[in-house]
Amino acid sequence: MSAPAGSYAPAVSRALRVLALLEAAGGGTLGVSEMARQLGVARSSLHNVCLALEAEGVVQRSEGGYRLGRRLVELGGAYLRTVDPVQAFYQACSDTSFLHNEICQLAVLDGTDVLYLxxxxxxxxxxxxxxxxxxxxxxxxxxxxALLAQLDDDELRQRFEDPATRPAWTASSITDLDALIDKIRDTRGRGHALDEGEVFPGIRGLAVAVAPQYSGEQAYAVGASLLEVYCNAHIEQQAVEALSAMAAHIANPMNLGTGSAFVDA
Structure with a gap:
């Protein structure tokens, strides 16, 4: 596989293909001869490419050949720092066929409220x-x-001690403190949060937390609101899977994270 026809910089294209091969190796090593064979290029020219990549730290040489280098971690981290969660949310809504048609939210926890971003x-x-x-x-x-599921039970009990923090918006709203804690425990065990008409009658809400990229980062959650009349187990599973994929993208656009973060009380 030679550089694409019309490539502005064939050497750069070839270098990127080397990195793609090493990525596909799953942490293993590849020798220059094997990579040259797979790419369909001369070993001598590919050897020079590998030497240049090694000099920049993006690959490292070992006894069995080459593997990806630590410099890629630094570059990936620099990219992640440019990612805006709001932008990533809208991009995921646009790119995901299921969520594109649904009402979705990105929120953060502020005391006993959520704030929609x-x-x-x-x-x-x-x-x-x-x-x-x-x-x-x-x-x-x-x-x-989904956000409360990241707190332990003692923190929940202290935070929601005042009955005013547990309002009833519908007949389905859970206002009892012990029942609220039980519901959050269920959320942890299930891996996603469920609102069964507690905010709007006839609306079923589903949400997952976004795993933070680093300690101390603001916690986010993504959710979707579905009409209960159209909701069944299959659609709910689709929603959870789509939200989990969105959360993973927001948490780490390079898809290195799981997308959901819950704690055991």
Whole structure:
């Protein structure tokens, strides 16, 4: 596999193909001869490419050949620092066929409330009151429950001691403190949060937490609001999978993370 026809810099294209081969090796090593064979190029020219990559630290040589180098970690980290969670959220909503049609939210926890940082309207005939900058009680929202699942039970009990922090917006809203803690425990065990008409009657909310990239980073959650009348186990599973993929993309656009973060109480 030679450099693409019309390549502006054939040597650069060849170097990137070397990196792709080493990535596919899954942490193993590849010799110059083997890479030259797979790429369909002369061993001598590829040897020079590998020497240049080694000099820059993006590959390292070992007894069995070459493997990816530590410099790639630094470059990847620099890229991750440029990623805006809001931008990543909207990109995921646009790129995911399931979420593109649904009402979705990106939120953070602020005390006993959630604050919406981004909202995707979807294509459903619904007009939800949640918009960018809106605050909702964390106790009854799916995104709130996903974020609360990262706290231990003692922290939950202290934070929600005041009954005013556990409002009833619908007949389904859970307002009892012990019941709220039980619900958050269920969220941890399930791996995603569930709002069964606690905010809006007839609306089923699903959410997952976004795993932080580093200690101390602001915690996020992504959620989707579905019409209960159209919701079944298959659709709910689709929603959870799509939200988990979105969370993984926001947490790490290079798909190195799991996308969901819960703690054991």
């Amino acid at each position: 981004a909202a995707h309207a979807g294509r459903l005939p619904l007009r939800m009151t949640a918009s960018i900058g809106s605050r909702f009680p964390a106790s009854i929202t799916a995104v709130g429950n």
